[in-house]
Amino acid sequence: MPHKSYDQYCGIAAALDVVGDRWTLLVLRELSFGRLRFTDLRTALPGIASNLLAGRLRDLEDAGLVEQQELPAPAARTVYALTADGRRIGPVLAALAKFGLPLLDDPVDGGVRPRTAVHGVLAPLLDGVTAAGRDLTMRFDLDGEEHWLRVRDGRLERADRAAQPDLVLTGSAAALVELCRGTADLETLAPRLTVRGSRAALTAFHELFPVTTAVPTA
């Protein structure tokens, strides 16, 4: 344990004993998007020192939340991945993302990572109740990057790239964030963000990802 435990009989304190250190939840955020090499993790977390990242990963391995995996040839490299226990952090990340979304400044085109927009802003908005029994495959072509999401029976999955998407959203990651923050709708966002798909798929999209409306005035 890198710091003093709160030593309180409380789930919140116990959780923070494991994930409360600076950078730890952002490391888990990155790995929740998929397994990554050490160098990719460092690139995704600007400002983190290499030895600090190594220490956090070691702590997370000791806690059983992260594990190293060896990819077979031809990749033949070591990656970090969440364990089954580590994936239990998902609802914590989603709740933090929803809490923080209204605190962000208005996004600027080119200033938002497409991966953050899809996995860090849109995905946490998923309404699990509405999503039960629904199926929707989405492709995002944002600022030259392609990302896929699939809603299946109330859960989000990384979709198979070969799947036929029900909805294709093309444009800037910043525009997708504006849509998620409820500061603009699809009509006003065109042509910075355009959508292809059936009317039913579009309706499903809006029902599955209700926009944040609680933008604080501060």
Added chain:
Amino acid sequence: MPHKSYDQYCGIAAALDVVGDRWTLLVLRELSFGRLRFTDLRTALPGIASNLLAGRLRDLEDAGLVEQQELPAPAARTVYALTADGRRIGPVLAALAKFGLPLLDDPVDGGVRPRTAVHGVLAPLLDGVTAAGRDLTMRFDLDGEEHWLRVRDGRLERADRAAQPDLVLTGSAAALVELCRGTADLETLAPRLTVRGSRAALTAFHELFPVTTAVPTA
């Protein structure tokens, strides 16, 4: 801001910029149970230094999540309370509590604060989907302390003490935690924890607060 901002365009990073400092989420946890005087906060957070707590409260006031309130006579004292923006932290605390609950050791009679058991362990288990349209008032008499909870239309409220409870749980806070962790049921917990109420109320209780089953083996 007491520390360097992560400076990432991401809701999770923005949330942690505001609530990610050591002790901050535990301060918010205490205030989520109700408004408190500075001295009561310090008592509830063993190990926190007085000047550190004062600093955290100042940061939270600056962020608009906490405010000071002056209670009228005869109380005539200053208390700290969550603002409307501050209450938005509720789902983050609930997600952390659920994540951390399986990490705790088995509880020991007398070693669990009744307030923690009711508000920090049981309350976060509320299944919001099941709770829609339900109403259940509970009184807890644990280790000599009395606490009330009311489920109303999918939300938890502090019940009016004068209300007639549908369910009265009497005994040790540790036994309530065992029930929540799924390591024991009401039958085996008697007489350390006993329940009075109709069969319908008891069924509702079990449906509204499904126990954690994901106890890691590590």
